Amino acid sequence: MKHTLHLKRREFLRSAAAAAAAGMAGGLAGPSLFASGDPVGEAARKVDRLPRRKLGYSGREVSVLIGAGDMASALAEAAVLCGVNYWHKANRWSGGEVPAAVLKNREEHYCQVTVDRVGGNHETGRFDEEAHYDFVKETLRSTGLGYFDDMQLHYGYHNRAEVKSDRSFIRAFERLKKEGLVKHLCLSQHGYAGNARVPGGESAAAVLTAVVEDGLYEHAQIIYSYGQDAEIDSFLSFARRKNFGTTAMKTARGLGRMKQDGDFMAALPEGTAPHNALVRWLTTATELDTVVIRVRSLEEFVETFSGAGKSLRSGDARAIAMMTARADGTACRLCTACQPHCPRRVPIAEILRFERYALDDGDRSKARALYAGLDRRADACAACGTCVAHCPQSLPIPDRLAAAHSVLA
Ligand code: SF4
Numbered sequence: 001m002k003h004t005l006h007l008k009r010r011e012f013l014r015s016a017a018a019a020a021a022a023g024m025a026g027g028l029a030g031p032s033l034f035a036s037g038d039p040v041g042e043a044a045r046k047v048d049r050l051p052r053r054k055l056g057y058s059g060r061e062v063s064v065l066i067g068a069g070d071m072a073s074a075l076a077e078a079a080v081l082c083g084v085n086y087w088h089k090a091n092r093w094s095g096g097e098v099p100a101a102v103l104k105n106r107e108e109h110y111c112q113v114t115v116d117r118v119g120g121n122h123e124t125g126r127f128d129e130e131a132h133y134d135f136v137k138e139t140l141r142s143t144g145l146g147y148f149d150d151m152q153l154h155y156g157y158h159n160r161a162e163v164k165s166d167r168s169f170i171r172a173f174e175r176l177k178k179e180g181l182v183k184h185l186c187l188s189q190h191g192y193a194g195n196a197r198v199p200g201g202e203s204a205a206a207v208l209t210a211v212v213e214d215g216l217y218e219h220a221q222i223i224y225s226y227g228q229d230a231e232i233d234s235f236l237s238f239a240r241r242k243n244f245g246t247t248a249m250k251t252a253r254g255l256g257r258m259k260q261d262g263d264f265m266a267a268l269p270e271g272t273a274p275h276n277a278l279v280r281w282l283t284t285a286t287e288l289d290t291v292v293i294r295v296r297s298l299e300e301f302v303e304t305f306s307g308a309g310k311s312l313r314s315g316d317a318r319a320i321a322m323m324t325a326r327a328d329g330t331a332c333r334l335c336t337a338c339q340p341h342c343p344r345r346v347p348i349a350e351i352l353r354f355e356r357y358a359l360d361d362g363d364r365s366k367a368r369a370l371y372a373g374l375d376r377r378a379d380a381c382a383a384c385g386t387c388v389a390h391c392p393q394s395l396p397i398p399d400r401l402a403a404a405h406s407v408l409a
């Protein structure tokens with residue numbers, strides 16, 4: 001019985017994707033496409049078709065919310081039905097996990113392979129042309145995707161000098177491109193200013209500006225959430241002028257914690273919901289091109305994706321202001337501005353990133369494993385308070401570190 005249902009699901013997806021590809025405009029709501037009681041179809045119908053935007057110099061039309069290879073399969077199916085056509089971390093689909101609608105309509109989708117440094121983590125590892133080349137080939141074999149549209153450097157460069165001096169990743173890309181296996185270069189960029197394990201590390205905005213000026217990459221994923229971030233906002237304007245694509249990541253700062261607070265939720269303006277307000281703001285009130293956002297259930301999928309491309313109502317703007325105020329006291333925006341000022345070289349942003357995985361994404365085992373891999377943890381903090389003066393959101397960093405340690409240790 002389970003097998004039969006699975007086959008019906010696959011047939012359904014083929015029909016829906018074919019209908020979409022054939023230009024059945026006017027929304028998804030054609031009742032014939034959705035069996036009643038089908039929760040994935042119902043979720044997609046509530047969201048409807050997502051708007052698209054041009055991404056970078058290639059001018060590719062990409063859904064304003066992109067998907068990810070680590071989405072639960074039902075969520076990925078719903079996303080396909082709503083027109084999501086760009087897939088971050090598509091290499092995570094291995095062993096037959098690629099959604100049937102993506103494989104069947106491969107040319108309709110942009111699939112990205114995310115490539116890490118080797119011989120360590122994103123701080124201590126190195127670039128290696130042969131290893132990157134082999135990794136992409138191996139993931140092509142395991143996914144059966146045939147080619148990747150984008151080859152992404154995960155975590156990005158440590159500083160501007162590295163952008164120019166180490167071309168190993170670029171060389172691997174160029175070899176693969178010649179073989180028709182990849183098409184575009186992109187990166188996700190974290191900040192490394194003041195990082196004790198990355199000598200000469202610089203901020204994400206500084207590195208990204210150098211990347212755009214270098215002219216080889218087409219687009220980037222950037223840590224971005226509510227609250228003022230003048231340096232990144234300035235970069236977004238620069239990127240747009242240069243026709244360089246931008247995607248926001250790690251957008252739901254503190255949202256998981258807010259949603260567990262009944263009093264906070266009850267105080268939100270009537271008719272608003274946190275993920276919905278967040279996506280309205282990201283997709284209409286910023287200079288971003290696209291957004292990747294983690295959702296954990298079909299209910300959250302509907303709340304989130306139904307806000308894509310819709311303007312902020314007055315209640316949403318008030319909700320964003322409330323979310324910002326709450327997050328500024330509880331959840332780090334990962335800007336790394338505090339990092340150079342810690343005399344104990346505590347990896348503040350890394351620890352508070354892992355705290356977000358645990359408390360906002362509900363992913364405690366991943367967060368604890370990452371925390372266990374740190375060579376210096378939150379209990380190295382002397383509570384001197386030096387860092388707090390450098391935090392744009394005046395986060396009570398020593399308190400947050402202590403709280404993170406109790407969750408992650
Ligand atoms: S309070 Fe802790 S994290 Fe902040 S600067 Fe002092 S030792 Fe470093």
Ligand code: SF4
Pocket residue numbers: 332333334335336337338339348349352390391392393394395397
């Ligand atoms: S603690 Fe503050 S300064 Fe440090 S990374 Fe987080 S938001 Fe930025």
